Amino acid sequence: MKVLVAVKRVIDYNVKPRVKMDGSGVDLTNVKMSMNPFDEIAVEEAIRLKEKGVATEIVVVSIGPAKAQETLRTALAMGADRAILVSTDEEVEPLGVAKILAKIAGEESPELIILGKQAIDDDNNATGQMLAALLGWPQGTFASKVEPSSGEVSVTREVDGGLETDKLKLPAVITTDLRLNEPRYASLPNIMKAKSKPLATKTPDEIGVDIGRRLEVLKVTEPAKRQAGDKVGSVDDLIGKLKTLGVVA
Amino acid sequence: MKTLVYVEHEGGQIKDATLAAVTAASKLGEVHALVAGSNVGAVAEAATKIAGIGKVHVADGAHLDHGLAENVAPVAAKLMEGHDAFVAPATTTGKNIAPRVAALLDVMQISEILSVEDENTFTRPIYAGNAIATVRSNDAKKVLTVRGTAFEKAAREGGSGSVEQVDAGSDAGNSSFVGIDASESERPELTSAKIIVSGGRAFGSSEQFHALLDPLADKLGAGVGASRAAVDAGYAPNDYQVGQTGKIVAPEVYIAIGISGAIQHLAGMKDSKVIVAINKDEEAPIFQVADIGLVGDLFKIVPELTEKL
Numbered sequence: 001m002k003v004l005v006a007v008k009r010v011i012d013y014n015v016k017p018r019v020k021m022d023g024s025g026v027d028l029t030n031v032k033m034s035m036n037p038f039d040e041i042a043v044e045e046a047i048r049l050k051e052k053g054v055a056t057e058i059v060v061v062s063i064g065p066a067k068a069q070e071t072l073r074t075a076l077a078m079g080a081d082r083a084i085l086v087s088t089d090e091e092v093e094p095l096g097v098a099k100i101l102a103k104i105a106g107e108e109s110p111e112l113i114i115l116g117k118q119a120i121d122d123d124n125n126a127t128g129q130m131l132a133a134l135l136g137w138p139q140g141t142f143a144s145k146v147e148p149s150s151g152e153v154s155v156t157r158e159v160d161g162g163l164e165t166d167k168l169k170l171p172a173v174i175t176t177d178l179r180l181n182e183p184r185y186a187s188l189p190n191i192m193k194a195k196s197k198p199l200a201t202k203t204p205d206e207i208g209v210d211i212g213r214r215l216e217v218l219k220v221t222e223p224a225k226r227q228a229g230d231k232v233g234s235v236d237d238l239i240g241k242l243k244t245l246g247v248v249a
Numbered sequence: 250m251k252t253l254v255y256v257e258h259e260g261g262q263i264k265d266a267t268l269a270a271v272t273a274a275s276k277l278g279e280v281h282a283l284v285a286g287s288n289v290g291a292v293a294e295a296a297t298k299i300a301g302i303g304k305v306h307v308a309d310g311a312h313l314d315h316g317l318a319e320n321v322a323p324v325a326a327k328l329m330e331g332h333d334a335f336v337a338p339a340t341t342t343g344k345n346i347a348p349r350v351a352a353l354l355d356v357m358q359i360s361e362i363l364s365v366e367d368e369n370t371f372t373r374p375i376y377a378g379n380a381i382a383t384v385r386s387n388d389a390k391k392v393l394t395v396r397g398t399a400f401e402k403a404a405r406e407g408g409s410g411s412v413e414q415v416d417a418g419s420d421a422g423n424s425s426f427v428g429i430d431a432s433e434s435e436r437p438e439l440t441s442a443k444i445i446v447s448g449g450r451a452f453g454s455s456e457q458f459h460a461l462l463d464p465l466a467d468k469l470g471a472g473v474g475a476s477r478a479a480v481d482a483g484y485a486p487n488d489y490q491v492g493q494t495g496k497i498v499a500p501e502v503y504i505a506i507g508i509s510g511a512i513q514h515l516a517g518m519k520d521s522k523v524i525v526a527i528n529k530d531e532e533a534p535i536f537q538v539a540d541i542g543l544v545g546d547l548f549k550i551v552p553e554l555t556e557k558l
Contacts, residue, residue, distance in 0.1 A: 017376040095357045124360045129348035138424035158487040159341040165427040214357035218383040229540035235553045
């Protein structure tokens with residue numbers, strides 16, 4: 001089966017985001033950018049399906065600036081077969097991303113689309129579900145285990161009460177959670193090889209999707225800061241403090 | 250404005266997170282509710298009593314059990330013809346369903362709202378809560394998920410809503426619920442616990458995690474949480490994870506033990522009223538947000554604390 005994977009270029013997981021002084025957003029100048037960690041898990045899962053002989057081809061898609069090519073090359077170096085960049089300097093909302101991916105799914109006819117459950121920049125947790133709705137496909141969100149068999153896929157999902165298992169008919173959309181797998185690092189030879197893998201570039205216009213924003217960001221501010229309190233020297237002092245605060249009797 | 254709150258329920262009980270969603274919805278206007286599932290008469294009845302709810306729409310059908318998004322979302326989208334905002338708790342159930350409803354309505358969801366500024370304007374956390382965005386929606390209809398810690402819970406008693414049966418739609422036939430491996434616990438649920446004791450990788454093993462934390466939690470009547478590292482290492486199940494992409498909690502007291510305090514973890518607990526940190530590394534970032542810190546060996550401190558409390 002063909003697998004489509006969507007990846008997003010975001011602020012690196014280890015960078016502490018700083019809000020711009022003018023309140024217009026988070027400062028991303030000279031900040032390390034990487035593949036969204038949940039999307040890395042999505043790429044890894046697709047590769048494992050290919051290694052098991054389940055997936056035949058992995059197409060990786062990113063919607064973003066020209067630099068998102070680097071993110072796609074990373075996915076190709078990990079083991080994806082070819083890439084599509086939908087190039088735009090606009091910040092595309094999950095609804096717009098889902099519409100673009102739905103169009104690409106129409107052209108590519110994958111049986112499985114795997115995405116990260118959320119991007120660590122806008123924290124929306126919406127694209128996969130929206131894509132599934134637009135395609136009329138079932139969705140396996142927050143997946144920690146994905147087991148395809150003939151015509152269907154069993155998905156174990158990390159839910160508030162534990163682990164839920166659903167069965168979905170293919171084609172289906174999966175969004176990844178942290179415990180699905182541990183993504184591999186691309187080896188140097190594979191990074192070199194990835195440079196010659198096909199990468200097509202399109203624009204949202206060419207695809208025929210209006211990416212106009214529905215949400216206007218009026219301002220971005222820093223949250224109220226917590227002040228560090230006191231350190232105590234012993235368990236007795238700790239209990240004393242808790243008593244003063246009325247936490248324990 | 251007429252709102253439609255998705256009522257999350259399990260075993261005939263309405264989940265607390267729904268009550269926070271009702272409060273958020275009431276800031277927008279009239280509050281209606283959607284109860285979906287089979288044999289949900291008692292749940293609908295309970296929903297009519299929640300303060301602020303005017304009407305409860307009941308969609309009854311076995312295909313709506315377990316909150317299967319493929320079947321619930323079309324029912325909600327249909328009901329939205331007569332409502333202006335769909336409001337769901339930002340739980341795994343709400344997060345699964347709401348974006349699907351939004352796409353069916355062709356609107357952009359506003360995720361995990363922290364406040365309602367006016368009927369078009371909301372605040373929400375981005376970048377793991379390191380920034381708060383104020384956003385204005387230009388969509389005619391709104392789809393919102395509500396962060397449970399940001400709104401008071403509506404009272405379960407005092408309302409006098411009416412019940413209306415609605416079209417339950419049909420089974421999309423492309424998904425089915427197989428089962429749930431529920432983590433059994435007598436302890437309070439993390440998102441509603443007054444006290445949480447939370448452990449990190451420093452515990453070293455699942456055995457030590459439980460041998461040390463469980464008695465402390467029992468003594469305090471606390472819920473037990475964990476850092477991502479502890480869950481990844483298999484010390485605790487996934488639903489213990491507190492953080493940006495796990496559970497967002499704001500208890501009266503959060504006791505972080507052997508947790509260094511990565512920004513992703515802080516994102517899930519920094520709105521707790523009192524934060525206590527126990528860590529052997531005095532430079533650990535967790536101390537920067539802790540009200541009370543104790544530097545030392547958790548293997549000595551935790552048993553002593555449990556004994557002396």
